[in-house]
Amino acid sequence: MLMIVCVCKAVSDRAIRHAVKQGATSVRDLARELGLGSCCGKCVPEAKIALSACRATFAPASVPASGMMVPALG
Ligand code: FES
Numbered sequence: 473m474l475m476i477v478c479v480c481k482a483v484s485d486r487a488i489r490h491a492v493k494q495g496a497t498s499v500r501d502l503a504r505e506l507g508l509g510s511c512c513g514k515c516v517p518e519a520k521i522a523l524s525a526c527r528a529t530f531a532p533a534s535v536p537a538s539g540m541m542v543p544a545l546g
Pocket residue numbers: 477478479480481508509510511512513514515516
């Protein structure tokens with residue numbers, strides 16, 4: 473089910489997930505990429521929650537100096 477997080481800019485939770493997969497790590501990144509929070513700002517608290525949930529799901533693997541990929545812990 474699609475949930476609109478930012479009504480002013482019609483930004484959905486799906487769009488936030490996609491932005492996180494593309495490297496967004498903050499509400500500022502979401503604002504720059506999607507326009508989220510750039511009008512009334514009422515969506516920012518919910519966006520922070522959605523961002524945290526997405527980042528926990530899509531935590532990027534860390535790359536040590538050896539160049540070998542190691543999955544992120546936690
Ligand atoms: S609801 Fe996101 S800027 Fe208004």
